[in-house]
Amino acid sequence: MKKITDITALIKLLLLMFLFFFIYDLGNTKRLELLINPKYFLLIFLSEIILLIFLIYLFFNIFSWKKDVLKSKSSNKRNFYILIIIILLLIFQFSPNIDIFFLNTAKLKRFNTSYAKSKTNLTVNNQKKNIYEKENNSEIKINKDETSENNNIDFVITDNNFISLINSIHQNIDDYMDKTVRIKGFVFKIEDLDKNHFIISRMAMFCCAADASVIGLICNIKNLNFNFIENDWFEIEAVITEETLCLNSENRILPVLKVINYKKTDRMLNPFVYPNYK
Amino acid sequence: MIQTFAVIAVSIFLEGLFFILIGAIISSFIEVFVADDIIKKLIPKNKFLALTIVSLLGLIFPICECGIVPVIQKLLKKGALLYICITLLFSSPIVNVVVIVSTYFAFSDNIQIVILRISGGFTISYIIGFIISVFIKKKNVFKQDLFILQDISCSCQNHSQKDDQCSSLGNSYNLKSVINKNNKMIINIKSVIQHSIDEFFDTGKYFIIGVLITSLIQSLIPRNQIINFGKSFAISKLFMIAFPYVLSVCSNTDAFIARSFLNQFSTSALLCFMIFGVMFDIKTTIMLKKIFKISFIFRLLIFVISLTLMYSFFVDFLEKIL
Numbered sequence: 001m002k003k004i005t006d007i008t009a010l011i012k013l014l015l016l017m018f019l020f021f022f023i024y025d026l027g028n029t030k031r032l033e034l035l036i037n038p039k040y041f042l043l044i045f046l047s048e049i050i051l052l053i054f055l056i057y058l059f060f061n062i063f064s065w066k067k068d069v070l071k072s073k074s075s076n077k078r079n080f081y082i083l084i085i086i087i088l089l090l091i092f093q094f095s096p097n098i099d100i101f102f103l104n105t106a107k108l109k110r111f112n113t114s115y116a117k118s119k120t121n122l123t124v125n126n127q128k129k130n131i132y133e134k135e136n137n138s139e140i141k142i143n144k145d146e147t148s149e150n151n152n153i154d155f156v157i158t159d160n161n162f163i164s165l166i167n168s169i170h171q172n173i174d175d176y177m178d179k180t181v182r183i184k185g186f187v188f189k190i191e192d193l194d195k196n197h198f199i200i201s202r203m204a205m206f207c208c209a210a211d212a213s214v215i216g217l218i219c220n221i222k223n224l225n226f227n228f229i230e231n232d233w234f235e236i237e238a239v240i241t242e243e244t245l246c247l248n249s250e251n252r253i254l255p256v257l258k259v260i261n262y263k264k265t266d267r268m269l270n271p272f273v274y275p276n277y278k
Numbered sequence: 279m280i281q282t283f284a285v286i287a288v289s290i291f292l293e294g295l296f297f298i299l300i301g302a303i304i305s306s307f308i309e310v311f312v313a314d315d316i317i318k319k320l321i322p323k324n325k326f327l328a329l330t331i332v333s334l335l336g337l338i339f340p341i342c343e344c345g346i347v348p349v350i351q352k353l354l355k356k357g358a359l360l361y362i363c364i365t366l367l368f369s370s371p372i373v374n375v376v377v378i379v380s381t382y383f384a385f386s387d388n389i390q391i392v393i394l395r396i397s398g399g400f401t402i403s404y405i406i407g408f409i410i411s412v413f414i415k416k417k418n419v420f421k422q423d424l425f426i427l428q429d430i431s432c433s434c435q436n437h438s439q440k441d442d443q444c445s446s447l448g449n450s451y452n453l454k455s456v457i458n459k460n461n462k463m464i465i466n467i468k469s470v471i472q473h474s475i476d477e478f479f480d481t482g483k484y485f486i487i488g489v490l491i492t493s494l495i496q497s498l499i500p501r502n503q504i505i506n507f508g509k510s511f512a513i514s515k516l517f518m519i520a521f522p523y524v525l526s527v528c529s530n531t532d533a534f535i536a537r538s539f540l541n542q543f544s545t546s547a548l549l550c551f552m553i554f555g556v557m558f559d560i561k562t563t564i565m566l567k568k569i570f571k572i573s574f575i576f577r578l579l580i581f582v583i584s585l586t587l588m589y590s591f592f593v594d595f596l597e598k599i600l
Contacts, residue, residue, distance in 0.1 A: 035285065057468070207535065
């Protein structure tokens with residue numbers, strides 16, 4: 001009976017198998033899009049093909065894989081692989097649970113305030129203004145079909161236009177004043193806002209879950225007798241107004257949604273929105 | 279916390295996986311198909327010309343910071359000069375078609391930022407290459423085992439040192455006795471796969487350690503608080519150097535993250551993020567540890583930080599006078 005001459009080859013084979021099926025499972029259970037921006041899916045697919053080739057090659061050559069005669073520290077190496085397997089198993093034992101990640105990320109207050117440009121702090125140079133103008137001209141597409149459901153709604157913020165539209169509203173408040181909008185997201189509260197305000201938010205993912213941050217629009221619920229609990233999901237209809245609010249110890253004139261209608265909804269399977277680069 | 283850690287770790291790992299694999303494959307191609315003396319012959323004798331060509335290689339050879347590490351390791355083993363490899367290490371992930379396009383899209387057609395970023399990357403990697411060529415003695419910087427392996431024609435586990443035999447392909451093949459070219463090609467391809475597997479695991483372990491450290495830091499520290507702290511003008515540049523170092527995002531997409539700081543930081547601070555972040559981050563540092571001594575990596579880090587800061591001050595100066 002043939003013997004495996006190099007135990008590290010067996011460890012490599014197991015790791016490759018583990019990695020291949022783990023990524024396959026992530027894709028199969030649609031959890032991949034919760035970890036990485038869908039524009040990377042092609043690269044993940046190519047990685048899977050390469051891993052499969054490695055796997056097949058290693059599988060058929062496992063018995064003839066020779067020990068490394070040049071490196072004397074093979075036992076250290078083996079220990080390292082075993083350590084990596086244990087770490088990976090530990091991580092994947094807690095298989096990426098986006099719900100808990102989502103709550104933790106919110107807890108870490110990763111609110112992306114970059115879009116919240118203060119009117120009183122208009123120090124952007126012409127170059128930056130050009131960026132906004134070009135972006136607003138090129139990126140924002142408000143689909144008329146999306147507005148046809150309800151004549152009272154001027155536009156709907158959807159998954160596809162979430163980042164670009166919110167960016168645009170923050171940069172050009174005047175263009176959107178008194179418009180009625182429908183938006184769906186989760187309730188996010190930050191210390192700077194009083195009990196009459198919360199942020200209707202989504203998680204923005206530019207690249208992967210590591211850079212995910214919460215983005216959204218501040219809502220005013222002063223006239224509503226309802227307690228919006230953090231992390232609950234709502235679909236709200238609101239009028240865009242502006243208010244002076246203190247964020248990060250700085251007074252800013254910000255777009256604020258005056259909520260006129262709200263409906264509690266189920267949490268969306270994918271809390272992320274992705275930037276539209278086109 | 280462990281869930282946040284797991285999600286961040288897996289997502290960064292998935293993001294870099296393809297580039298690690300490609301880096302491993304390219305380095306294996308170099309190993310198998312490129313003869314030792316070819317690299318030396320290809321590089322121009324004139325130092326300045328050589329640095330210019332290498333700094334622009336990324337335009338036809340786009341590879342990110344994770345993938346370039348195994349490639350430069352292989353080039354060093356093949357006898358490429360240290361300053362050439364270091365220039366390639368820093369320039370390839372930034373003077374790169376993919377990075378140019380992604381920066382262009384991220385900053386909504388703002389060609390100025392694209393030019394400033396690419397020229398910054400080119401200049402800094404060129405200067406570092408030049409400094410190394412003048413001041414650094416080659417032998418002092420490598421980990422010892424890198425040069426033990428350099429003496430043999432192939433550094434994989436399964437090539438023997440003297441008789442040119444490759445035992446990785448099932449039975450021992452004597453390469454000199456291969457009769458026809460097709461067989462040789464098949465053997466070479468098999469050899470590339472075998473090298474790639476070894477290289478993938480060799481580089482991958484450093485990559486994983488880097489990913490784990492980055493994920494741990496990210497899952498512990500509230501990012502928004504750090505950003506607020508970093509907005510102070512006095513430290514904004516330093517912050518925009520330290521932040522991408524911890525964040526360890528891929529060079530192909532970091533422009534989109536930088537763009538989200540557009541209102542909070544100056545153009546020069548954003549350039550610090552986009553230039554330094556591509557050249558150095560936690561995972562790259564750990565991966566470089568495989569090749570270089572820590573003291574040399576530290577010196578490189580100081581060079582890159584200093585030059586990035588100087589470049590950002592130069593951009594501030596340009597903004598004032600223009």
